[in-house]
Amino acid sequence: xxxxxxxxxxxxxxxxxxxxxxxxxxxxxxxxxxxxxxxxxxxxxxxxxxxxxxxxxxxxxxxxxxxxxxxxxxxxxxxxxxxxxxxxxxxxxxxxxxxxxxxxxxxxxxxxxxxxxxxxxxxxxxxxxxxxxxxxxxxxxxxxxxxxxxxxxxxxxxxxxxxxxxxxxxxxxxxxxxxxxxxxxxxxxxxxxxxxxxxxxxxxxxxxxxxxxxxxxxxxxxxxxxxxxxxxxxxxxxxxxxxxxxxxxxxxxxxxxxxxxxxxxxxxxxxxxxxxxxxxxxxxxxxxxxxxxxxxxxxxxxxxxxxxxxxxxxxxxxxxxxxxxxxxxxxxxxxxxxxxxxxxxxxxxxxxxxxxxxxxxxxxxxxxxxxxxxxxxxxxxxxxxxxxxxxxxxxxxxxxxxxxxxxxxxxxxxxxxxxxxxxxxxxxxxxxxxxxxxxxxxxxxxxxxxxxxxxxxxxxxxxxxxxxx
Ligand SMILES: *Cc1c(COP(=O)(O)O)cnc(C)c1O
Numbered sequence: 001x002x003x004x005x006x007x008x009x010x011x012x013x014x015x016x017x018x019x020x021x022x023x024x025x026x027x028x029x030x031x032x033x034x035x036x037x038x039x040x041x042x043x044x045x046x047x048x049x050x051x052x053x054x055x056x057x058x059x060x061x062x063x064x065x066x067x068x069x070x071x072x073x074x075x076x077x078x079x080x081x082x083x084x085x086x087x088x089x090x091x092x093x094x095x096x097x098x099x100x101x102x103x104x105x106x107x108x109x110x111x112x113x114x115x116x117x118x119x120x121x122x123x124x125x126x127x128x129x130x131x132x133x134x135x136x137x138x139x140x141x142x143x144x145x146x147x148x149x150x151x152x153x154x155x156x157x158x159x160x161x162x163x164x165x166x167x168x169x170x171x172x173x174x175x176x177x178x179x180x181x182x183x184x185x186x187x188x189x190x191x192x193x194x195x196x197x198x199x200x201x202x203x204x205x206x207x208x209x210x211x212x213x214x215x216x217x218x219x220x221x222x223x224x225x226x227x228x229x230x231x232x233x234x235x236x237x238x239x240x241x242x243x244x245x246x247x248x249x250x251x252x253x254x255x256x257x258x259x260x261x262x263x264x265x266x267x268x269x270x271x272x273x274x275x276x277x278x279x280x281x282x283x284x285x286x287x288x289x290x291x292x293x294x295x296x297x298x299x300x301x302x303x304x305x306x307x308x309x310x311x312x313x314x315x316x317x318x319x320x321x322x323x324x325x326x327x328x329x330x331x332x333x334x335x336x337x338x339x340x341x342x343x344x345x346x347x348x349x350x351x352x353x354x355x356x357x358x359x360x361x362x363x364x365x366x367x368x369x370x371x372x373x374x375x376x377x378x379x380x381x382x383x384x385x386x387x388x389x390x391x392x393x394x395x396x397x398x399x400x401x402x403x404x405x406x407x408x409x410x411x412x413x414x415x416x417x418x419x420x421x422x423x424x425x426x427x428x429x430x431x432x433x434x435x436x437x438x439x440x441x442x443x444x445x446x447x448x449x450x451x452x453x454x455x456x457x458x459x460x461x462x463x464x465x466x467x468x469x
Contacts, residue, residue: 017063019060026067029071085435089352096395097296099336100350102335102336117327136341137303140341141277141281143277147311147315148325152302155289155304156302158320160189162313167220168195169195170197171185175223203231206236206238219252221252221253223243244286254285255285255289259290261280261290263278295352297351355449363406367386367406368386384409386406387407391405410442427443432455
């Protein structure tokens with residue numbers, strides 16, 4: 001006890017620490033309240049350490065220094081830009097689509113200024129938020145009407161809740177998918193208050209399977225585009241155009257959840273054809289749902305397009321209010337949709353299309369240019385080379401499809417996986433974290449999504465690898 005009491009006296013007081021030059025500068029930057037809190041925390045942890053090992057005295061400067069370190073760490077934004085070198089263009093964990101410059105500008109204006117969000121400037125009275133994008137959506141998809149909500153999961157939930165609450169929703173067993181996270185079709189149905197009626201088998205569903213189940217209790221028939229997996233071999237599904245004839249005959253709505261619906265034919269850019277929203281509409285679905293931040297390349301959003309009558313019904317559902325979009329995203333969305341009016345220029349105007357269409361030869365030239373800098377930064381312990389690789393679209397779109405790309409491959413000269421894990425972690429600790437992928441014993445950076453080459457190279461100067469840490 002005596003010995004401890006003696007040591008505690010060697011811990012400086014809060015006031016003493018606040019008088020140091022370091023603390024003075026910190027107050028300028030972070031404000032007095034934050035600095036006092038951080039200094040208290042440093043003193044308390046120093047005291048605890050002393051109790052633990054009866055350690056040496058601690059200086060005022062050491063306390064101030066540790067408080068400032070803590071403040072710096074706290075002030076660093078959690079939402080940070082990273083270099084996505086995973087090779088997955090629409091990486092859900094890295095924020096999916098990167099937005100166009102016009103969308104960024106529109107969102108910025110929407111943040112900074114008052115705007116005619118729900119205000120009819122012609123009439124000078126209350127307007128409707130959906131009006132901002134409805135005409136554009138109808139023009140691009142051929143649908144009669146449209147609405148937009150938080151994301152496609154919300155779109156599906158809202159459609160089911162509006163048309164099938166207390167009723168039955170008919171879905172093929174081959175289309176009862178899990179999209180990721182906790183979003184499973186059967187669960188979303190029960191949350192929406194719809195009773196799921198599964199028909200057919202995993203691999204084969206026939207027209208008669210639908211017809212046998214349609215009754216007065218049917219709220220809708222749901223077709224789900226199984227964009228994230230494929231059943232091959234002995235299979236049968238009822239195509240949307242045929243299904244719409246059945247739905248019409250029995251007078252029940254047909255809803256087609258496209259997921260990553262695109263507004264343009266991707267085969268123009270050398271990718272496989274993914275059903276477009278206009279196709280789904282023309283095949284006769286009464287409603288089509290799709291995402292804003294998958295292939296469409298906009299902000300997170302979920303679209304519902306279809307007949308005037310059904311869209312009006314959806315807009316009357318009180319849930320719509322809970323799922324609506326904010327002004328910032330609406331602004332970005334409108335700007336993104338505008339770009340589709342000039343599809344020939346999407347390769348230069350829309351980052352998602354630009355990145356997906358980027359040619360392997362260009363990426364290879366980029367890989368050769370940055371190779372020396374990466375090699376230099378990684379240092380003696382690693383072998384660094386360029387490598388041909390395959391990119392993916394991501395977010396469940398065209399999962400079988402890979403796009404030829406080029407990148408950097410790094411192997412450790414030592415045996416064992418620790419050195420590659422350490423290097424990968426050092427790249428993630430850079431001022432702008434670099435996220436690649438580990439394959440076998442190698443770290444691979446697919447350069448398809450690397451556009452800010454100079455910033456990438458400058459960033460490498462801070463690389464510090466701690467093997468065995
Ligand atoms: C991705 C996807 C969803 C969910 O869309 P989010 O915009 O991510 O909410 C729903 N249905 C299908 C078929 C999908 O592919």
